[in-house]
Amino acid sequence: MSARAGIVVTGTEVLTGRIADRNGPWLADRLLELGVELAHITICGDRPADIEAQLRFLAGVGVDLIITSGGLGPTADDLTVETVARFCGREVLLDTELEARIAEILKPMMARYTGPGAPDFATVRAANRKQAMVPAGATVLDPVGTAPGLVVPGTPTVVVLPGPPRELQPMWDKAIRTPEAQQAIAGRTRYEQQTVRMFGLPESGLADTLQHGQQSIADFHRLEITTCLRRGELEIVTRYEPDAAGAYAELVALLRERHAGKIFSEDGALVDDLVARLLAGRWIATAESCTAGMLAARLADQPGASDYLAGGVVSYSNNAKEDLLGVDAALIAEYGAVSEPVAEAMAAGALRRFGADTAVAITGIAGPGGGTPDKPVGTVCFCVALGDGRMLTRTTLLPGDRADIRERSTTVAMHLLRRALSTD
Amino acid sequence: MSARAGIVVTGTEVLTGRIADRNGPWLADRLLELGVELAHITICGDRPADIEAQLRFLAGVGVDLIITSGGLGPTADDLTVETVARFCGREVLLDTELEARIAEILKPMMARYTGPGAPDFATVRAANRKQAMVPAGATVLDPVGTAPGLVVPGTPTVVVLPGPPRELQPMWDKAIRTPEAQQAIAGRTRYEQQTVRMFGLPESGLADTLQHGQQSIADFHRLEITTCLRRGELEIVTRYEPDAAGAYAELVALLRERHAGKIFSEDGALVDDLVARLLAGRWIATAESCTAGMLAARLADQPGASDYLAGGVVSYSNNAKEDLLGVDAALIAEYGAVSEPVAEAMAAGALRRFGADTAVAITGIAGPGGGTPDKPVGTVCFCVALGDGRMLTRTTLLPGDRADIRERSTTVAMHLLRRALSTD
Numbered sequence: 001m002s003a004r005a006g007i008v009v010t011g012t013e014v015l016t017g018r019i020a021d022r023n024g025p026w027l028a029d030r031l032l033e034l035g036v037e038l039a040h041i042t043i044c045g046d047r048p049a050d051i052e053a054q055l056r057f058l059a060g061v062g063v064d065l066i067i068t069s070g071g072l073g074p075t076a077d078d079l080t081v082e083t084v085a086r087f088c089g090r091e092v093l094l095d096t097e098l099e100a101r102i103a104e105i106l107k108p109m110m111a112r113y114t115g116p117g118a119p120d121f122a123t124v125r126a127a128n129r130k131q132a133m134v135p136a137g138a139t140v141l142d143p144v145g146t147a148p149g150l151v152v153p154g155t156p157t158v159v160v161l162p163g164p165p166r167e168l169q170p171m172w173d174k175a176i177r178t179p180e181a182q183q184a185i186a187g188r189t190r191y192e193q194q195t196v197r198m199f200g201l202p203e204s205g206l207a208d209t210l211q212h213g214q215q216s217i218a219d220f221h222r223l224e225i226t227t228c229l230r231r232g233e234l235e236i237v238t239r240y241e242p243d244a245a246g247a248y249a250e251l252v253a254l255l256r257e258r259h260a261g262k263i264f265s266e267d268g269a270l271v272d273d274l275v276a277r278l279l280a281g282r283w284i285a286t287a288e289s290c291t292a293g294m295l296a297a298r299l300a301d302q303p304g305a306s307d308y309l310a311g312g313v314v315s316y317s318n319n320a321k322e323d324l325l326g327v328d329a330a331l332i333a334e335y336g337a338v339s340e341p342v343a344e345a346m347a348a349g350a351l352r353r354f355g356a357d358t359a360v361a362i363t364g365i366a367g368p369g370g371g372t373p374d375k376p377v378g379t380v381c382f383c384v385a386l387g388d389g390r391m392l393t394r395t396t397l398l399p400g401d402r403a404d405i406r407e408r409s410t411t412v413a414m415h416l417l418r419r420a421l422s423t424d
Numbered sequence: 425m426s427a428r429a430g431i432v433v434t435g436t437e438v439l440t441g442r443i444a445d446r447n448g449p450w451l452a453d454r455l456l457e458l459g460v461e462l463a464h465i466t467i468c469g470d471r472p473a474d475i476e477a478q479l480r481f482l483a484g485v486g487v488d489l490i491i492t493s494g495g496l497g498p499t500a501d502d503l504t505v506e507t508v509a510r511f512c513g514r515e516v517l518l519d520t521e522l523e524a525r526i527a528e529i530l531k532p533m534m535a536r537y538t539g540p541g542a543p544d545f546a547t548v549r550a551a552n553r554k555q556a557m558v559p560a561g562a563t564v565l566d567p568v569g570t571a572p573g574l575v576v577p578g579t580p581t582v583v584v585l586p587g588p589p590r591e592l593q594p595m596w597d598k599a600i601r602t603p604e605a606q607q608a609i610a611g612r613t614r615y616e617q618q619t620v621r622m623f624g625l626p627e628s629g630l631a632d633t634l635q636h637g638q639q640s641i642a643d644f645h646r647l648e649i650t651t652c653l654r655r656g657e658l659e660i661v662t663r664y665e666p667d668a669a670g671a672y673a674e675l676v677a678l679l680r681e682r683h684a685g686k687i688f689s690e691d692g693a694l695v696d697d698l699v700a701r702l703l704a705g706r707w708i709a710t711a712e713s714c715t716a717g718m719l720a721a722r723l724a725d726q727p728g729a730s731d732y733l734a735g736g737v738v739s740y741s742n743n744a745k746e747d748l749l750g751v752d753a754a755l756i757a758e759y760g761a762v763s764e765p766v767a768e769a770m771a772a773g774a775l776r777r778f779g780a781d782t783a784v785a786i787t788g789i790a791g792p793g794g795g796t797p798d799k800p801v802g803t804v805c806f807c808v809a810l811g812d813g814r815m816l817t818r819t820t821l822l823p824g825d826r827a828d829i830r831e832r833s834t835t836v837a838m839h840l841l842r843r844a845l846s847t848d
Binding site: 012077203207230296323353369 | 464485
């Protein structure tokens with residue numbers, strides 16, 4: 001037995017890449033947790049014929065559940081409900097009680113917009129009447145914003161959710177708990193999923209190890225392994241039914257044997273999580289040039305970061321390096337702003353200025369301009385300085401464009417920080 | 425006549441959301457520029473049956489061109505080439521010349537990895553031999569990384585590209601210029617596309633205006649309009665054939681008439697572009713608390729930002745606000761760190777410390793903790809201070825979770841900056 005699902009993401013703005021889809025990945029995670037096999041995500045614009053073609057495709061490959069996101073808004077290009085109804089062979093009817101509920105929701109929202117050009121209430125209510133049109137026999141999920149969701153039973157069952165992630169996410173829990181959805185995914189299998197993360201190993205090196213595992217591990221074929229190189233980190237995700245846990249243990253042993261120094265996480269923890277744990281009881285400051293605040297922002301992504309994050313200086317200009325971090329102008333003149341001595345002086349300055357016991361400095365050439373034969377675009381110098389005087393300094397040459405180099409720089413800095421704090 | 429295309433994105437790591445797909449949106453833009461209609465993007469894992477089902481679906485809906493991304497790597501889960509070959513009914517053959525070329529590419533790459541655990545050259549070359557397997561009759565596109573691309577002629581023609589964006593993007597230009605690809609898209613139509621951006625108008629207010637346009641503009645039906653609310657900004661993208669330009673001009677006139685103060689861009693320019701232009705000849709510094717560097721990093725996203733970006737202070741802790749920005753401790757004690765007086769003092773401090781003529785300060789409660797009845801999570805105070813003593817100060821209550829609030833804060837700050845500098 002198993003249960004398979006497909007996700008249909010609608011919206012011309014998503015299809016054309018003007019906004020990135022966050023719902024497909026989020027729903028994929030939820031399905032994985034449930035043990036439902038996600039087979040396909042399909043994206044199309046706000047065209048009924050294209051939406052319907054995707055629904056038919058997914059029904060044709062035999063999924064048990066389809067989840068749609070988007071196309072529930074008040075504008076005329078929002079056509080998901082009527083398309084799903086047609087696909088399911090159901091009439092669309094006005095739900096007057098739901099219409100009244102939406103009207104209640106709109107009142108306070110409209111109060112926020114006033115002045116010339118603001119829409120009047122009656123007009124808005126009319127535009128939102130279409131959000132109260134429901135396929136016969138469908139279960140209505142209460143609006144989080146103004147758009148209700150739907151569960152339309154059938155073969156496959158279709159769960160219709162709004163596009164904005166902050167509306168879709170709270171609605172999902174209610175949708176999947178409906179008897180119709182539970183019945184659709186009744187055949188789901190429980191899987192285990194484990195993640196190992198490495199830093200500093202090429203993907204082909206891992207391929208070699210996995211080939212070895214294929215020969216040395218008896219139940220290797222029961223492990224569904226996917227590998228992914230991202231921002232210099234190699235992620236190995238393995239999914240297996242619970243009784244194949246022994247094979248997975250053998251795989252982990254093999255990885256440890258061959259790549260001990262490169263593995264930084266065996267429990268799925270990100271380098272951000274590890275660094276956050278290592279920073280407990282410490283006080284950290286950053287000094288950033290080319291990344292211009294991205295590292296500080298990344299540290300602050302963790303809720304509760306105020307326990308250990310003092311702050312940072314974005315010393316984009318040389319003057320800022322001198323005035324705010326106390327970097328000696330002579331050092332910049334002699335070695336250049338992108339150099340290990342300057343990175344070290346920046347880190348030392350951050351320690352001092354913030355009264356911190358941990359500091360990270362980044363100075364580099366992100367391009368597109370500013371490269372030289374000696375220091376091409378992608379040259380980035382890092383320093384981690386600790387309160388006891390220890391320093392860990394590195395220079396790397398990072399690939400990619402301006403955005404890649406800056407983002408990758410934050411990852412290198414996180415790993416340097418992890419190393420410096422792990423050997424404490 | 426028209427030409428339609430579909431994109432097949434493969435990779436279990438993309439399907440399961442572990443990495444975000446950047447290729448679908450990027451290819452969507454390229455197709456749009458060419459006047460090729462993108463009908464569907466489909467995403468599946470590294471399973472040949474699912475990849476083939478998607479290829480058949482796209483062929484079934486009649487697209488002229490399919491572009492695949494991913495699944496060209498050396499690992500055993502990379503199966504796109506053989507699946508495409510089967511779909512096209514072509515044999516797969518070893519291209520020995522290509523194999524030699526890949527071997528040459530690998531040599532210097534391998535030199536970067538040394539020490540225990542590093543893969544030996546012969547193993548890697550064997551793992552990469554499969555990258556030299558080519559469907560009979562296909563045109564080979566030279567590798568940018570180690571994976572070659574392919575153009576496989578047929579109905580539809582299939583362009584096979586590698587997954588990493590930095591390999592896919594340079595290869596695309598060569599792919600689309602091949603005679604096989606040109607023939608597939610011969611029926612393309614030239615479209616115009618224009619974008620209007622607004623800030624501070626609800627989507628339903630726009631819906632009302634568009635309904636009005638439907639009645640008042642004769643050729644309204646010839647405009648393909650999509651609207652999208654993103655980070656508080658409303659984006660209206662309109663596509664039309666060149667001879668419907670008059671209808672578009674009428675639409676823009678209508679938008680101006682009804683929402684003059686809310687329109688900030690009529691040429692597709694982002695607020696980031698506008699702010700970058702307004703900052704020419706100025707010298708800006710940031711002072712950030714909850715956003716912790718995201719605004720400085722966003723300013724630095726623009727190549728050439730060093731012409732106007734002095735730097736910034738991430739004053740995450742109260743001490744940092746006092747020590748690095750000179751905020752009076754008494755002010756924090758009296759009004760709280762999240763308050764307009766503190767935002768103003770932070771901006772003034774940034775002006776002073778960086779010798780800047782423009783400064784932006786952000787201080788807010790991003791959550792999940794730290795909210796109070798008076799200042800709930802989402803309360804954010806902003807101040808733009810200019811060298812002539814003028815200040816623009818605002819407090820907003822932003823919706824969403826920690827990440828939403830922080831990101832939205834940078835957008836509000838950009839618009840405040842735009843307003844302050846526009847009225848100069």
